[in-house]
Amino acid sequence: MTTDTSNPILLIPGHWLGAWAWDEVSEHLTSLGHRAIPLTLPGLDETDTDRVTRTLDEQVAAIEQAATSSSGPVVIVAHSGANAPVSLVLDRHPELVSRVIWVDSGPATSGVAFAPDFPEDTEGLSLPPFEMLGEQASIEGLSANVLERFRERAVSEPGTVLRQIVQLTNDARFDVPTTFVCCSIPSSQVMELVKAGHPMFAEVANLKSVDYVDLPTGHWPMWSRPSDLAQILASESSNN
Structure with missing residues (x-):
């Protein structure tokens, strides 16, 4: 193992x-x-008795706290539905982030x-049946054991997180080096x-420095191709 001289990598999971x-x-x-510093965002800790009332702002604050505890800027890895709190972190404190890596996700x-x-x-959105989930996001590469653990x-x-509108005002967020790990x-x-100006990718056209890396698999590459994903994250984290 080599000596760690890189920026800490915050790993932010998506919904559920x-x-x-x-x-x-x-x-x-x-x-x-x-x-690597994996986080459980407020509202997703099953031991938290107040978790159903947690807000998007509380999730943002948790990421900011983890970032500021480092001696310098951090790399943030955001999977899927983590895009809302991570986008707000980039908007409010872009100086804390040396690179953002979107895993089958985007701003x-x-x-x-x-x-x-x-x-x-309704307090929250539960994980739907896998037949329904598979129509919304690819579950390619996930074994029966993995799906059982997921369930x-x-x-x-929390519904409070799902309903909160993301308000972005700081153009400095566009200066943060960005990587898209494209899976599904x-x-x-x-x-x-x-290029076509699709509204889901409205923010991407404004980014100043963007890399794309393909990792063909389903929407949850941390389970279907964990070693390959780690290799990409390690490489991109050093690309600043």
């Missing part, structure tokens, strides 16, 4: 997931000489909430959507 989702990737990163669009009409009387450990996403959608298709 905690720090545990990064276990294998963290092990590989450590073996490559990197300091949130200002003025948009993940589910603005999510019912006020057992998944925590419902290849980079060629992502770049075409950006």
